[in-house]
Amino acid sequence: MSDPRQEFSEKLRSLRTKKNISQEKLAKLTKIDRSYMGRVDRGEVNLTFDTLLKIAKALECQPAELMPHIEYNKDKT
Amino acid sequence: MSDPRQEFSEKLRSLRTKKNISQEKLAKLTKIDRSYMGRVDRGEVNLTFDTLLKIAKALECQPAELMPHIEYNKDKT
Numbered sequence: 440m441s442d443p444r445q446e447f448s449e450k451l452r453s454l455r456t457k458k459n460i461s462q463e464k465l466a467k468l469t470k471i472d473r474s475y476m477g478r479v480d481r482g483e484v485n486l487t488f489d490t491l492l493k494i495a496k497a498l499e500c501q502p503a504e505l506m507p508h509i510e511y512n513k514d515k516t
Numbered sequence: 517m518s519d520p521r522q523e524f525s526e527k528l529r530s531l532r533t534k535k536n537i538s539q540e541k542l543a544k545l546t547k548i549d550r551s552y553m554g555r556v557d558r559g560e561v562n563l564t565f566d567t568l569l570k571i572a573k574a575l576e577c578q579p580a581e582l583m584p585h586i587e588y589n590k591d592k593t
Contacts, residue, residue, distance in 0.1 A: 443569050443579075485564045492520050492584070499588055502520075503580035507569070511576055 446507035448482030454498050454505070455480075468497035523584035525559030531575050531582070532557075545574035 455465060466476035471490065478484045479494070486494075495502040532542060543553035548567065555561045556571070563571075572579040 444565065447565065485566050487562045487564055488521065488524065488568065489562045491565065492586070496586060501586060502583040503585075506579040506583060508580075509569070509573060509578060 441507075442482065443507040443509075444482035444485070446482075447505055448480055450505050450507075451494065451498075452480060454500055458498060460498065465494065465497055469493040518584075519559065520584040520586075521559035521562070523559075524582055525557055527582050527584075528571065528575075529557060531577055535575060537575065542571065542574055546570040 455462070460468070462476055462480050463473060465471075465480075466473040469476070469490075471479070471493065475484070479486055479490075491502055491505065495505060532539070537545070539553055539557050540550060542548075542557075543550040546553070546567075548556070548570065552561070556563055556567070568579055568582065572582060
């Protein structure tokens with residue numbers, strides 16, 4: 440698995456741009472500091488559960504859609 | 517939506533018991549303090565992204581499986 444935070448931020452950016460929501464607008468919608476949102480957007484932050492939910496609500500998506508995928512070793516019985 | 521943290525902890529407990537992993541064992545597997553894990557298990561903690569991933573990996577599930585579902589107002593066009 441690539442860096443999970445990077446995978447999260449890639450999913451965040453893709454959903455954000457698909458919904459035409461700028462970083463600035465997302466910061467306003469979530470009442471999260473603009474520069475902190477920039478760091479979230481770049482996957483530089485170990486964000487909290489509550490912040491993750493705020494972002495999902497602002498994007499009107501399910502929190503699960505933002506989560507990274509973990510590869511498990513299939514042949515492990 | 518019920519309290520999202522409660523919904524998270526319900527999903528965590530259900531996966532944990534399905535896989536026969538006690539709170540204590542999950543605390544050991546994730547190297548998270550035993551009493552802190554108890555609070556996570558009860559939905560009392562605003563846990564971080566990294567902790568959420570540690571828990572998902574220990575349960576060998578996808579982080580998305582632990583996330584609460586958000587109801588959006590369907591008739592909002």
